[in-house]
Amino acid sequence: MSITGDDPQAISELQCCLGKHFEMNDLGPLNYFLGLEITSVSDGYYLSQAKYASDLLSRSGITDSTTSSTPLDPNVRLTPFDGVSLDDPTLYRQLVGSLIYLTITRPDIAFAVHIVSQFMAAPRTIHFTAVLRILRYIKDTLGHGLHFSSQSSLVLFGFSDADWAGDPTDRRSTTGYCFYLGDALISWRSKKQYVVSRSSTEFEYRALADATSELLWLRWVLTDMGAPHTSSTTLHCDNRSAIQIAHNDVFHERTKHIENDCHFVRHHLQSNTLHLQSISTIDQPADIFTKALHSPRFTLLLHKLKVVSTLPT
Template structure:
């Protein structure tokens, strides 16, 4: 590190060599994680191959203890209660730790348990955000983004405060960890971080007005007997008016519960809607394979083949029968990847009608009836609503 202030003349051109990492340096988190990993592995835990922050220890009796860490916040779970209490004691000897009891809040997310299942929501975070922006008394909106809303750039628009815009969108991105219903709207407004205009700020305010309507919505995880991984993929062809790139969307269900989702602008321009769907399909398959690996790290079985639902028959035909013609010859890598997975029998692709396609909420602005239907099928519920 460079010499501390006031010692420059004594050091001249020399620098200090650190004996250990100091708080605030770039390497400090890495050094802490290495130290923590070494300790956890010494206790007989194995590190996950698909998620390096996940550690598991299976006993001979078939019970399991699971540890997941985010910087210095740790969640312990599993059915091996003796191992969990022993680990807490050993960790207390090694580090200064505080046992907060049963999981209630984690990184701003509220975890609630009931007979129905486990719900995860960010109600307090949402209300704090609305209070901070002065939107608690605003007129609520039914949807987070207007129907078929296309945001672009034009020279005659009025610019807005860039720092305030970036701060707001950053908070909304964090909120979309438990709110797939705002994912698409947030992904659209986050494309104008460098030079936001009034129109973009209005779109951000529209998301806040929607949150005012539904502050307590969150994910619900119910216990089921199904052992399947299912993915739904969709795309909005040439959705961006700036560069005509398409938007991919997918969501995955593990054992019938929504676990991951994504709304992302594609990196290249697609020449046909089938090509755009094809790229979204390969994203969905990658996510399913990763989830299968996470489940195997957790010593859980899952049924194969993995199921993928798509509402474009042309895409499914190309996947099953990859004919070479002008429309598909440039979609090279995705095509071989999907074909390989289909041939090995690890995935199967099924057709689903557009009216039942729930990923529409992640690729385009919808009208309220269709939007409400998609959100309810995703399994989002508000546990704070009076029954």
């Protein structure tokens, strides 16, 4: 049986077939599932977690009207040693766990949540203050969500970025990447790298290798869903040295310690799976996943991520 998502007869036949083998009910169009709100609009879908976020705010105990324009203070660097240990870390862990789930539709808080989640084992007062700031930002942006247009193309492309030695405790860098399918944001990540990088080229290249792995997985998923990508997928990077190394067959002192990543990226570059393209740092949307930003820059990148605060018209 060939099934397509917009074929009512095929869907009805599938439901009938499943009903013969399983006890099931047709609940109608999808509106709410595990905290995700799905709203069908004339040109696609709008995904948000407004009710989930509202319930989270209620559990946090915030009663004042203070809000924040960004989820993290760019002038504060959190460490495991500042502040005083919390007497009971339970609430901190519950809030951070809920914030992690909220990032399903909120890429704008991904970096901030990535930071506060690093202190789950032994949270301190300064870390809890950072969590409260994230919550006050959410309070001001309850309607934020993602819009998936039915008119969007199926062209996959992505952005890779990293922040050099951004962690004040161990000086490891943060990898950030995001991928779009047409004009819809479909994948993003903010994650601390496993090793300390000794140059700007090294940390950017490690981020590039991670983004390439995600790119390959997304191409595989799209192929499995009947939308194969036969041409190369463009991956934007704002570090020219990293791009030059990917095209250079000769290794030297600067690249010996990242040789595996170099071979990995170059293999897919030569296989025409990947196309690296330079982008200016100003236009780099993945920058929002690597560092805390001031409000003007944060707002600009928020628009680039296609995060919307109201239902599309």
